[in-house]
Amino acid sequence: MPEKLILNQEDIHRALTRIAHEIVEKNHGCDGLVFIGMRTRGVPLAKRIAAEIKRFEEVDVPVGALDINLYRDDVLSLGWQPPVRPTVMPTDIMGKSIILVDDVLYTGRSIRAAMDALIDFGRPRSIQLAVLVDRGHRELPIRADYVGKNVPTAADEEVEVRLKETDGRDEVAIIRSDRGGGQ
Amino acid sequence: MRITNQKVEKAILSEPAPSLKQGPLRRRHILDLDDFTREEIELVLETADAMKEILGREIKKVPTLRGKTLVTMFYEPSTRTRVSFEQAAKSLSADVINLSASGSSTEKGESLIDTARTIQALGADVIVMRHYHAGAPYLIAQHVNVSVINGGDGCHAHPTQGLLDLYTIREYLGTVEGVKVVIIGDILHSRVARSNIWGLTKMGAKVVLCAPPTLVPVGLGPPAFPSVTMEPNLDRALGGADVVMPLRLQKERQQRGLLPSIREYIQFYQLDSRRLSKAKPEALVLHPGPMNEGVEITPEVAHGAQSVIEEQVTNGVAVRMALLYLLVGGAQ
Numbered sequence: 146m147p148e149k150l151i152l153n154q155e156d157i158h159r160a161l162t163r164i165a166h167e168i169v170e171k172n173h174g175c176d177g178l179v180f181i182g183m184r185t186r187g188v189p190l191a192k193r194i195a196a197e198i199k200r201f202e203e204v205d206v207p208v209g210a211l212d213i214n215l216y217r218d219d220v221l222s223l224g225w226q227p228p229v230r231p232t233v234m235p236t237d238i239m240g241k242s243i244i245l246v247d248d249v250l251y252t253g254r255s256i257r258a259a260m261d262a263l264i265d266f267g268r269p270r271s272i273q274l275a276v277l278v279d280r281g282h283r284e285l286p287i288r289a290d291y292v293g294k295n296v297p298t299a300a301d302e303e304v305e306v307r308l309k310e311t312d313g314r315d316e317v318a319i320i321r322s323d324r325g326g327g328q
Numbered sequence: 329m330r331i332t333n334q335k336v337e338k339a340i341l342s343e344p345a346p347s348l349k350q351g352p353l354r355r356r357h358i359l360d361l362d363d364f365t366r367e368e369i370e371l372v373l374e375t376a377d378a379m380k381e382i383l384g385r386e387i388k389k390v391p392t393l394r395g396k397t398l399v400t401m402f403y404e405p406s407t408r409t410r411v412s413f414e415q416a417a418k419s420l421s422a423d424v425i426n427l428s429a430s431g432s433s434t435e436k437g438e439s440l441i442d443t444a445r446t447i448q449a450l451g452a453d454v455i456v457m458r459h460y461h462a463g464a465p466y467l468i469a470q471h472v473n474v475s476v477i478n479g480g481d482g483c484h485a486h487p488t489q490g491l492l493d494l495y496t497i498r499e500y501l502g503t504v505e506g507v508k509v510v511i512i513g514d515i516l517h518s519r520v521a522r523s524n525i526w527g528l529t530k531m532g533a534k535v536v537l538c539a540p541p542t543l544v545p546v547g548l549g550p551p552a553f554p555s556v557t558m559e560p561n562l563d564r565a566l567g568g569a570d571v572v573m574p575l576r577l578q579k580e581r582q583q584r585g586l587l588p589s590i591r592e593y594i595q596f597y598q599l600d601s602r603r604l605s606k607a608k609p610e611a612l613v614l615h616p617g618p619m620n621e622g623v624e625i626t627p628e629v630a631h632g633a634q635s636v637i638e639e640q641v642t643n644g645v646a647v648r649m650a651l652l653y654l655l656v657g658g659a660q
Contacts, residue, residue, distance in 0.1 A: 212378060215390040216390065216391060220657055221393075226353070228374070229375050231380075261391070262390075265390070
């Protein structure tokens, strides 16, 4: 399993700082912003971006956590049950600008599920998407508004985001599966 | 009933990593808690946390089990269990068909197995069965390919009640490990008590059974259950209790002379405020329902500050949602 590091700790920090500035710029401030991190690693990422905004804007942006497993389009065909954790909405999202945060954007199916889940909580003014890594291979008409790094990948590769909060260290790696001998 | 207080939110948001370690529920049927591992029970309780959050939403529904069908077969009266399963299934977007013995082909003499096979042929994914004969859900589980959940069989088992009681205790006390639970009353006829004893002891609770000796079955204490003790004196049993669970005195099953009289039972075993004060000050009062207020419990205790009886009903829906998700979600 050859593994290639594509982002180290500083890279991740810089990317999140830039995303934080872009979010404030695009939304003309922080009014009505709500961060919703997608479990698992979207949650610490959302908290970090919120902490960054707090540092330079001195505003507390509410952060929530969203579990999409009950909204997956493949939940009955997986053959196993993904563990479900509680969703936490920090505030009423009616009329708010939601920034959905995830670690990797791939097929777009998780984002579709996340949007369905969000709409069940109310009608936000807008939903924007921030991801640390966009690896391509979309299967749905979905794109990110804020991207830490675009990483072209092959379908047999895996992108692994590791974060201090969940994995003990900050890094992003591409792992090429040995199966099939690669390209 | 919403888990939206600040403390809980903080706990969830600062939680380092979800426990992905537990595997899936490795079973097709839920017949009793006797064959559940501690890990399986924990998986159900953790999943129920997520389900309870859904029940607190304005739109109490997720699309997970769209196209799946749950059939309830209740051969004995029930309010909360049947409605609870129905609400759980509907909150997960499954369809529900309710069957009762009266009005079905049972009245024409159709056998239990044939009825279950017919229901399977009609496309059911889960059958929830309550039956007055112990073992009836086991019998049909052997003859159908769909999941069977025991909704209470005779005096034998009521696993979903056991799980919701565990969930309620864990919700209020943080853990079940080391908790002292006093179960009072008609243990002999109680399927709730049996399933609770399996679940509680597996999760590390200490169980005290308090009842007239004629209402306690043999074999529920050591050596089979080392953490279960008997104490026929209620005041002594309640000392240091964290959870008090009076059972319904099953009047319909008291014809065999097991009790001198209901009045005497009340005198020695009714949970009233004075007796409850022997337990820990913050001890929880649970009751599987339906209650005979004025018999095993007084109204002021049933509806008092320490009672979590209504919360048990809400938790029952969350736990049953978790079970349906874990059984049917990802099935096959």
